[in-house]
């Protein structure tokens with residue numbers, strides 16, 4: 001486990017955050033709202049106490065995504081960074097693990113909403129062959 005603080009941010013760099021304490025859990029979420037909000041088939045979230053989490057550059061824009069929850073994203077580039085139940089405001093929030101500067105600093109231990117898991121994601125964490133993407137050199 002790397003030391004604290006851990007830092008992360010959005011794609012364009014306008015929003016940066018710092019995490020000063022241990023996370024409480026980390027999970028792959030396959031729900032349709034995460035899929036739509038990010039354009040990705042799965043989003044990996046880790047949970048932090050809001051006392052241990054600070055936005056240190058820029059500001060998130062918040063949008064209520066259901067009657068229960070809101071999502072915070074970079075207003076410039078749209079990167080989805082934070083998910084929070086309205087009832088947990090000020091207490092805890094989920095942070096998108098891939099926005100960490102070092103995503104390996106956290107490790108998912110379970111997955112949720114598998115009922116809407118995309119068919120071709122079955123076994124995605126098994127040993128899939130690695131191929132270079134078109135934009136890799």
Ligand SMILES: [Zn+2]
Pocket residue numbers: 010011012013014015074075076077078079
């Ligand atoms: Zn951005």
Ligand SMILES: [Zn+2]
Pocket residue numbers: 029030031032033034035043113
């Ligand atoms: Zn979700």
